[in-house]
Structure formats: C-alpha cells, structure tokens
Amino acid sequence: MKKSVLWATAGCFLLCSVTVTKGQEQGKEPLTPRVNIQSDTAAKSDIIDKQWVGVGINRPYAIQRDYSLPFQGKPSYRFELKGEDNTLEGYARGTTKGRAELSYCYATSDDFKGLPASDYEHAGKMKTVYHHGKGISPQGASMSYTFSVFIPSSLPKDVSAIFAQWHGMPSRRLVSTPEGEVKMLSADEFLSMYDRMIFKKNIAYDKIAKKDRNGEVTYKTGKPNGWLIEQGGYPPLAFGFSNGYFYIKANSDKKWLTDKTDRCNANPAKTPVMKPVTSRYKASTIVYKEPFAEFPKDQWITFDIDIDWTVYGKEANTVVKPGRINIGMIYTDKGKEITRQLADNAEILIGRNDEDGYYFKFGIYRVGNSTVPVIYNLAGYKETPR
Incomplete structure (x- = not known):
C-alpha cells in the first residue's frame, strides 16, 4: 500500500510516497x-x-x-x-x-x-x-x-x-548389501535399485506392482529385502x-x-x-x-x-x-x-x-x-x- 511520509533532508522537507507492505505495517510478515x-x-x-x-x-x-x-x-x-x-x-x-x-x-x-x-x-x-x-x-x-x-x-x-x-x-548411494558388504554404488546402480525397491528411512523393501480397477499401475511396499542405505x-x-x-x-x-x-x-x-x-x-x-x-x-x-x-x-x-x-x-x-x-x-x-x-x-x-x-x-x- 502507498503511504505519504515526511522526510527531512538538508534543511528542507520532502513529502514522499513510499510502499509499505501489510506485513511491515503490522510488524510481522509470514x-x-x-x-x-x-x-x-x-x-x-x-x-x-x-x-x-x-x-x-x-x-x-x-x-x-x-x-x-x-x-x-x-x-x-x-x-x-x-x-x-x-x-x-x-x-x-x-x-x-x-x-x-x-x-x-x-x-x-x-x-x-x-x-x-x-x-x-x-x-x-x-x-x-x-x-x-x-x-x-x-x-x-x-x-x-x-x-x-x-x-x-x-x-x-x-x-x-x-x-x-x-x-x-x-x-544414499552408500549401501549395505544383504550379505553385509558396504559399498558406494554408481548413480546408475542406485537408480536401478530405486526402480525395484521402496526406501523407508534406511531400510529397503521390495516394490510390488499392482493394477487398480482402471488398469493403472500402483506400487505397494513388500518385505524388507536386506539392503540398507545411508540416511544420516x-x-x-x-x-x-x-x-x-x-x-x-x-x-x-x-x-x-x-x-x-x-x-x-x-x-x-x-x-x-x-x-x-x-x-x-x-x-x-x-x-x-x-x-x-x-x-x-x-x-x-x-x-x-x-x-x-x-x-x-x-x-x-x-x-x-x-x-x-x-x-x-x-x-x-x-x-x-x-x-x-x-x-x-x-x-x-x-x-x-x-x-x-x-x-x-x-x-x-x-x-x-x-x-x-x-x-x-x-x-x-x-x-x-x-
């Protein structure tokens, strides 16, 4: 919103129009x-x-x-x-x-x-x-x-x-295999896992495809498959x-x-x-x-x-x-x-x-x-x- 503000400068006064947001006017801006x-x-x-x-x-x-x-x-x-x-x-x-x-x-x-x-x-x-x-x-x-x-x-x-x-x-490319081997996967290797698994925190689960009534493919979480990924x-x-x-x-x-x-x-x-x-x-x-x-x-x-x-x-x-x-x-x-x-x-x-x-x-x-x-x-x- 526009407001008129009186500024004093070099011994004279200027009436300026400045933009003041609603947030500034109320003190806080989401x-x-x-x-x-x-x-x-x-x-x-x-x-x-x-x-x-x-x-x-x-x-x-x-x-x-x-x-x-x-x-x-x-x-x-x-x-x-x-x-x-x-x-x-x-x-x-x-x-x-x-x-x-x-x-x-x-x-x-x-x-x-x-x-x-x-x-x-x-x-x-x-x-x-x-x-x-x-x-x-x-x-x-x-x-x-x-x-x-x-x-x-x-x-x-x-x-x-x-x-x-x-x-x-x-x-997340840092993983532990089901056999317990810790290794850093390449990006392609991880993306292949991503297509086959669902990750919840650091645990990997099998990704199970199913079709709904309209023939659309959706996925649900299967069982844990032994893979772990780095989560922090x-x-x-x-x-x-x-x-x-x-x-x-x-x-x-x-x-x-x-x-x-x-x-x-x-x-x-x-x-x-x-x-x-x-x-x-x-x-x-x-x-x-x-x-x-x-x-x-x-x-x-x-x-x-x-x-x-x-x-x-x-x-x-x-x-x-x-x-x-x-x-x-x-x-x-x-x-x-x-x-x-x-x-x-x-x-x-x-x-x-x-x-x-x-x-x-x-x-x-x-x-x-x-x-x-x-x-x-x-x-x-x-x-x-x-």
Missing part, C-alpha cells in the same frame, strides 16, 4: 514458501532475503520476517510452533517431532545448467539436489560462524527444541534447550555407513561437560550447558563459533584428524557488554564420515515428543572460511 532441499531446487520466489529457504510446517505463523524486533537495523526471523504442530515421526517409535526452520543450503536450477537434463531427475531420486547448491562447509574445513538469538522470558522452561544446527549430507544421523553440532538446560552438543560418527540402531546421544541433564559418551564408532559431547533459568532472556545473544571439522577415513571407519571448537557468547547485562567463553579451542570429535560436508539451519526443531509451544527470534547469520 514467510510461507517451503522447499524439500534434498529432492527439489528452489525457485526464485522460494528464496528468502537471497540466502535462505524455508523447511518444515508452513502455517503463516511458523516463520515470519519480524519488523517489530529488528537486529542490527534489519528485521529478524520469528519462529513459532504450537502444540499441534508436530508433523514428523520422532526418533523413537510412537513419538513425534516438529520443524520450522530456515536452511542456508539449497540448490537452484542455475546449479544444474550445462548438465544433462537427466541429472536433476536423478539427483531428486538420490536426494542429493542440495549437494549441487550453496552453503556447504566441506568435511575437514576450518570455518567461522555467527548468529544471534532472542529468547523471550515467556518461553516455558520445559521446552525441548534445537534452535540452531549443522547437519550432515549423507549419500544426529546433527554434528546443535544449540538447544532440553531437560531444563540450555546446551551445545557435538556429535561424531566415524562409521562410513551409519548404524541407525546405535543411539549414542549425550543427555544434557546427565552428561558432564566435555566428557563424551561413546560407542564403537560414535561420540556425543556436551560442549557446554547451563540451567535454562540462567540463560539471558529478552535480549539479543550472539554466538561466535570457530570449528575445525574432524577428518574421517571413509571406508576405513577411522578418525584421521580430530576437530577443534571455540565458542564465544556475547550479550548485554545492565548496560555492560558481557563476553563469555563457552569452549576454548578445545579438541573434539565433531562431524560425519560423509563424502560431502555440513550445512546450517536455524529455527525450531522440536524433539523428544514435546508439544510445548515455542516462540523465539533468530538473526545475523554469517559463515566464512578461516
């Missing part, structure tokens, strides 16, 4: 486009502020550009999940989880220019479309990241949600709230093909800081934690993170070089800037034994079957190689 980054490219209309795409539930309140709570002169992003907004199956049987996030990694049609037309279709089947895009930190890279969060004092203390995470980029696992780094704590957790998996039955995962309430919980191939470390009540509220908190991602040995299932992590936390207390060192260039296992690296998402990833309503704001993300 951001409803969503992209399945693994299977689809992002259209121009899907891209938010030239760097994000939305993932998860797309109700108007779930992700909004928030003009009423700016960060460094720009609108922040407001995220909200209500009690009924868990739409995903949880890690444990019978549990649920909910998601409303912005992903820094995605691909566009431009990323497939010059490639055979079939490459995009095949990438969709292999769920590697986003591997062709922006926002990827390679395995073993040295990176710096920063972002800021505004946690309102109204957020319930029993919230269970991740507000920022770095995720792995698994390849816990995020290599996550910032969140759980069990009455704010926590930062680092995960590592040196097994080339992830063992989904291995649930090695540190509990923020029970695990001491920098004392990793380990299994044969995995390590899960609480890098930092503090009681939820002590986490600063109703103000912007900035995190500065330096990471040397762990280097892994692919099919050897080894750690070639451990990683390191450094985390600073900056906020204001009674008008004074406070800087806290949450991790001091500590050696750590952090990452996954994938061919590709990691990408950043922030927002709400509500876990542990929680339905506690969640609202907070995030802003100011940047990443740079070191």
